[in-house]
Amino acid sequence: xxxxxxxxxxxxxxxxxxxxxxxxxxxxxxxxxxxxxxxxxxxxxxxxxxxxxxxxxxxxxxxxxxxxxxxxxxxxxxxxxxxxxxxxxxxxxxxxxxxxxxxxxxxxxxxxxxxxxxxxxxxxxxxxxxxxxxxxxxxxxxxxxxxxxxxxxxxxxxxxxxxxxxxxxxxxxxxxxxxxxxxxxxxxxxxxxxxxxxxxxxxxxxxxxxxxxxxxxxxxxxxxxxxxxxxxxxxxxxxxxxxxxxxxxxxxxx
Numbered sequence: 530x531x532x533x534x535x536x537x538x539x540x541x542x543x544x545x546x547x548x549x550x551x552x553x554x555x556x557x558x559x560x561x562x563x564x565x566x567x568x569x570x571x572x573x574x575x576x577x578x579x580x581x582x583x584x585x586x587x588x589x590x591x592x593x594x595x596x597x598x599x600x601x602x603x604x605x606x607x608x609x610x611x612x613x614x615x616x617x618x619x620x621x622x623x624x625x626x627x628x629x630x631x632x633x634x635x636x637x638x639x640x641x642x643x644x645x646x647x648x649x650x651x652x653x654x655x656x657x658x659x660x661x662x663x664x665x666x667x668x669x670x671x672x673x674x675x676x677x678x679x680x681x682x683x684x685x686x687x688x689x690x691x692x693x694x695x696x697x698x699x700x701x702x703x704x705x706x707x708x709x710x711x712x713x714x715x716x717x718x719x720x721x722x723x724x725x726x727x728x729x730x731x732x733x734x735x736x737x738x739x740x741x742x743x744x745x746x747x748x749x750x751x752x753x754x755x756x757x758x759x760x761x762x763x764x765x766x767x768x769x770x771x772x773x774x775x776x777x778x779x780x781x782x783x
Contacts (some may be wrong), residue, residue, distance in 0.1 A: 532765040536561035539613040540762065541605070543567050543596055543653060544623030546577040548723040549673070552751025553620055553716075553758040558587035560759045562618065565609050566591045596623065596649045606656045615664055618762045619657040620671045621650045624725050628684045639687050646691035651698060654713070658706055667710035669762045672699050674717040674773050676780060696773055703771030712770040714761045719777025721749040744779035 540557045544550035545566035558564045558581050566574050566581075566589065574591025582589040592608050595601035609616055625645040627638045654670055661668035675692040677685060695715060702713035720739055722730050730736050740748065757776050760766050775781055 533759055533763045534561050535618070535759065535763055538562045538617040538762070539565070539609065539615055540618035540620060541565045541567060541609055541616060541657065542620045542622055543649075545620075546570065546573040546591065548624070548725070549718055549721060549751050549754055550620070550622030550624075551577055551581075553622060553754050554589075555581050555585065555752070556755025556759050557618065557620070557762060558582070558585040558589055559755070560763065561587065562762070563588040563613055565589075565613070567594050567596065567605055568623065569593060569595065596653055597644045599652055602649070602652050602656050606660060610660065615666060616657055616660055616668070617666055618669045618671070619653065620673075620758060620762070621653055622673050623649070624673070624723075626685060626688045626725055628728060629686075630684055631686050634686055642687035643691055646688065647694050647698070650695065654698075654702055658702075658709075658711060661711055662709050665710075667767075668712070669766070670699075670702060670706070670711065670713040671758060671761050672713070672715040674699070674715040674775075676717060676719055676775070676777060678715075678717055678773065679781065699773065700771045707770060712761075712766060714766070714769060714771065715773045716754060716757050716761065717773050717775035717777065718754060719743070719749055719775065719780045721751065721753075723751075739780075742780060742783050743777070744782065747778065749776065749778060 540562045542554040545554035546568045571593040578589040578591040594605040677689040678692045678696045699715045
């Protein structure tokens, strides 16, 4: 269907070199978008860009950046614009979690999680939105929420706080950017086995308990998020903004 095609579009995927970000970046490239992957590690980015490019035929490149600093964010946006001239899609997919109890959490832990999961997301959205408005681009911003946007899980206090805030941030962005033709939505993944969630899956009894609550009877795979990312990045979602689409196998329906 033509409305789902992304040919001629340029997407930035933060955290696109591995895990869920890699799965969503692959989906955007398969739909025809040029894709810029960004994280701190250039070697990981080069490997991922090569793999996605060979698989999809899309123009995919990696640009290492420190997106926890305003200067790093602005430099990344400038490099992407120099290379592709325009940015149509922003997907904020980097992840970080520190698992400690409420009583053990330290200020440095809190700040580290908030910087990656919330602060950078806002300033990345701000920088790209400025570009979209200047270029009169009807852009798409996609943030990553979580089951913890709704659930308060133990030993994840900073992560839960940040992911709850992502939902409100996305709604605020949607309202303020709508007059410029920019949509802002979020994807809420369920339980996916990644490096960040490894501690959950190492506890086999707990993992089995979680699995028993998932109606489709399996954990998610990175490619399970690709279709949702393409939908929210494409013209098919032009009348969708300020929403969170949970891709969780039905977990929150139970």
